[in-house]
Amino acid sequence: MSATSTSTTNRPVISALALSALLIVVLVPMAALLVYGLTGRWDRHWWPEDPTLRWIVEAVADPRVQGAVVRTTLLALASATLALVCGALATIPAALAVRSTTARPHVDCSAAWTSWRCCPSQSRRW
Amino acid sequence: MSLNARTATRLAGPLLLLTAAALLLPFGWRAIALLVDCIGQGNGCAIGELTADGYYLEAAWNTLWLGMLSALIGLAIGLGAAIALLRVPRLESSVTLLASLGANFSGVPLAVALLLLFGAQGVVTATMQAAGLAPWVDLQGLDGLLLAYVCFQAPLATLLLIAPVKMLDGSLQDAAATLGAGPVLYWRRVGLPLMLPSLVEVFGLLFANAAAAFATPFALSGTAAHVLAVRIASLVSGDILAQPELSALLALVLFAMLAVVIGLTRWTAARLRRGRA
Numbered sequence: 001m002s003a004t005s006t007s008t009t010n011r012p013v014i015s016a017l018a019l020s021a022l023l024i025v026v027l028v029p030m031a032a033l034l035v036y037g038l039t040g041r042w043d044r045h046w047w048p049e050d051p052t053l054r055w056i057v058e059a060v061a062d063p064r065v066q067g068a069v070v071r072t073t074l075l076a077l078a079s080a081t082l083a084l085v086c087g088a089l090a091t092i093p094a095a096l097a098v099r100s101t102t103a104r105p106h107v108d109c110s111a112a113w114t115s116w117r118c119c120p121s122q123s124r125r126w
Numbered sequence: 127m128s129l130n131a132r133t134a135t136r137l138a139g140p141l142l143l144l145t146a147a148a149l150l151l152p153f154g155w156r157a158i159a160l161l162v163d164c165i166g167q168g169n170g171c172a173i174g175e176l177t178a179d180g181y182y183l184e185a186a187w188n189t190l191w192l193g194m195l196s197a198l199i200g201l202a203i204g205l206g207a208a209i210a211l212l213r214v215p216r217l218e219s220s221v222t223l224l225a226s227l228g229a230n231f232s233g234v235p236l237a238v239a240l241l242l243l244f245g246a247q248g249v250v251t252a253t254m255q256a257a258g259l260a261p262w263v264d265l266q267g268l269d270g271l272l273l274a275y276v277c278f279q280a281p282l283a284t285l286l287l288i289a290p291v292k293m294l295d296g297s298l299q300d301a302a303a304t305l306g307a308g309p310v311l312y313w314r315r316v317g318l319p320l321m322l323p324s325l326v327e328v329f330g331l332l333f334a335n336a337a338a339a340f341a342t343p344f345a346l347s348g349t350a351a352h353v354l355a356v357r358i359a360s361l362v363s364g365d366i367l368a369q370p371e372l373s374a375l376l377a378l379v380l381f382a383m384l385a386v387v388i389g390l391t392r393w394t395a396a397r398l399r400r401g402r403a
Contacts, residue, residue, distance in 0.1 A: 017155030018206020019221070022284055025203070025277045026228030028159070032249075036242050046253040068163035097134040 153289060155376040155383055157244055163371065172371040176379075182357060182372075188268060189337050190352040191386075196275035197283075197332035203276070204283025207311070208291040222288065228281030232274075233341030240265055240274055240346065264364055266347045274346060275336050290324035320402075324396040330391030333385050354380045 014112055040050025059065045164171035176182050207225075211218045220239060243250045244265050251261045264270050302312040318325075340359060343351035349360040354376055361373035 003179040015210035016205045019201050019210040019217075020229075022207040022221070022225070022280050025280050026224050028229070028243070029236055029277060030227070030231065032239045032242050033235065042249055043247050043252060044243070045256075046249055052349050086144060089142040093129050093134040093137040097129040097131050100129060101131070 146261060153378060157378055160371065160378070172369075172375040175369075175372050176375055179231065182376060185354050186353050186383070188352050189380070190383065192271055192275060193333045193337040194352060196272055196279045196336045197273075197329050199276050199282040200332050201287075201329055202278030202287075204287045204328075205291070205321075205325070207280075208285045210290060212291060218288070225281035225284045228240065229278055229285055232339065232355040233344045234275055235273060236309060237342055237345030240270070240277070244270070244273075247297045249385065266350065268352075270354070271343055271351065274342050274382055275339065277333050278339075281337060282335060283328060286328045287321075287324065290321055294320060299390050310382075323398040325403075326395045326398065330388045333387050333391075337350040337380065337387075354383075378391035381401070 037055050038051060038053070039048035040052050040054075043049035085117050134226070146247055156192055164173050207221065211213070211221055240248075242248055244263050245251065248265075252324045263273055265273075296319075298316055299312050302316055334349075338355060339353075340355035341355050343353050344359065347356075349356060358373050358376045358380065361376065
């Protein structure tokens with residue numbers, strides 16, 4: 001009895017800990033970059049110093065950064081489109097083909113006893 | 127709409143062509159060239175260099191265990207998070223969004239973020255040193271690489287496991303609860319065995335994701351990162367001299383490692399599913 005009640009209370013704690021760990025490993029690196037980008041320095045104490053928008057303004061105004069952003073976006077869009085088209089062409093028709101071959105005996109062969117020509121593959125097996 | 131198998135195969139042509147041109151052709155060509163070289167030269171070829179000292183084999187070993195350990199840790203966090211999301215469905219869309227970001231937030235941005243936190247001048251390191259404590263992670267070492275890998279493996283595992291966890295029949299848990307089984311017992315005896323094929327397959331994908339990672343270890347430690355992907359790149363554009371043959375051989379070793387692990391996990395998952403059916 002006590003074992004069951006202990007396990008009942010433990011399980012949500014374990015999964016909640018896992019969810020917290022996930023949020024930490026995802027959010028902490030992103031937050032660190034954001035905080036560092038919005039401050040003058042962050043290496044003397046655990047708190048950041050001199051809040052500023054200077055780095056962001058400089059990056060936005062820099063033509064090399066603008067070019068890199070445009071190039072990265074175009075490359076990402078082009079590769080994503082190509083991958084999506086190739087992947088869709090390789091999977092969707094295959095799934096439709098599998099579905100049509102597996103669905104045919106149920107639909108067509110219900111009447112196969114009277115007309116065996118409707119489903120030759122099934123009639124061969126018979 | 128119905129399609130026959132021949133049309134479906136023809137439509138898969140672009141992907142097959144791309145895979146062949148980008149993967150099979152170069153690897154096949156390099157493998158044959160290496161074999162011809164070794165048959166002609168004997169011990170002086172790239173295979174001899176690979177096994178001459180343990181340096182490159184150690185890189186392969188590091189890649190293997192880093193891939194496996196980070197995949198296991200990622201799997202544990204991802205499975206726990208996916209189970210937690212079953213209990214709090216209102217968090218699902220936001221956690222999925224964050225996990226999608228985290229899974230792709232690898233490479234240089236992740237390395238910079240970790241260096242800001244745990245590097246030699248990092249805020250966590252400085253704070254710990256100010257408090258008289260030793261830094262608990264060396265970013266340039268293998269434990270630093272493991273930490274970095276977990277940062278993108280855990281979100282990827284969560285994304286891949288949310289669907290299988292949701293597909294588990296909820297009435298099974300109700301039935302188990304009716305029979306007096308708590309959540310731990312349910313997951314140990316029912317949930318995890320049912321999820322095992324998916325877990326094995328996701329493990330294979332996570333391992334491949336970690337083993338082939340290049341940007342993260344390179345951005346963290348440069349050519350000092352002792353893993354296969356970095357060794358392959360450093361042999362092509364090395365500081366001292368380029369050794370393209372050895373680089374190609376290491377790429378083949380990595381390819382074989384990925385093929386074996388992915389093949390093995392898919393085979394195991396298929397067997398587990400067949401055994402269950």
